[in-house]
Amino acid sequence: MDQQNNRLKAFTVLMRASQSVQEASKSKHVKQGINPTEFAVLELLFHKGDQPIQAIGKKILIASSSITYVVDKLEEKQYVTRKACPTDRRVTYASITDEGKKLMEQIFPIHIEKIEEIFNELTDEEILILIDLLKKVGYNAKKL
Template structure:
């Protein structure tokens, strides 16, 4: 193995470790913020998706918020008990059920989502606007490449 290839491998390993540690630190801070808002991270993710994107087929929520499909029914049940979501049957296909935000859910998200956005901004304020834009592009490039390998 050439010296350059060995250095490249070491650098790649270091990048992998740094990315993981950074993501864990950010996730920990975001989860702390979400808990302060009275929801667990999974409940918040589902509610935030439906708040921002409108009603969703329950079967598709898991892939959109990166939650195991086996957990979705449980999370939707919990949000339904809190009267933040409701199930709606699909008129055209009885096999599909939608999760829709309730008036109470919308009211809650209208109150807490701006606070959440501010918390995310504060957590990520270690980078300026240009650095964030560059990081987004670089991470997308890396992600697309990793998917294709």
Template sequence: MLKLEDVNTEQSLQLFHVFAKAFKSVSEHSYMSCKTQGFNPTAFAVLEVLYLKGSQPIQQIGSKLLLQSGNVTYVIDKLEQTGLLRRKHCSKDRRVIYTELTEEGKAVMDKVYPEHSKALSNALQGLNKEEKDLTIRLLKKLGMAAENITPVTVKKT
């Protein structure tokens, strides 16, 4: 007979595998959309943050995308070289550097973002509006709970 904690662990593992597989399947649509538009996913994600949120400190871009600062700086360097974004020092604190889309960057995103949105909408069409709302609420709840607990460390054998 399985103990309650064993059943809970087994269910948690199943949830993790189903979640990971679904994430991979949906992410493929995003990846292909970025590639079709001529961007790698990280560069597109940086442009998307700036397009949707406006000018952002470089450090905040990295945390929004869960990237290390060196990776963000490299991607921003490349996008700046192409003329899609620019850096701007904060007038109140010169240590803070903002990144913003150039007019060219905004024009590019005005063109490609609707197509990217359609690709993601297509990838997520397996859920209706109510199911999407419920999934959003549940995933937020799951993420916040996971952030607030200490990860279990496994001892090497």
């Protein structure tokens, strides 16, 4: 195989692997009535605390235009509330509720188990190599 074909194959394998990992990791929280984006927002708030709604998109890698919709849905489910910033009227924070924390305490350990299962074919050394290689590809793609 020539260099160009190897790069095309690497791209295809990366995209398919990414899709498979996403499918495998979302199965448990979807059963709880939340989609992967809602889970990502809850996970961020659960682990990092209140976040400015405007900043959430960058942190969980989704379009900022979608964040308001996602926060609305989580608010309807009573997993998140909005809080005004006391020092800047332009900023609104998303905050996880006790109900949201209870949900995450229930499903996050299951999520961790699933991630462990997904990567159990790799040694610790291979995982570190994979991280480095994916970062290298990601940073290069970001520069383009």
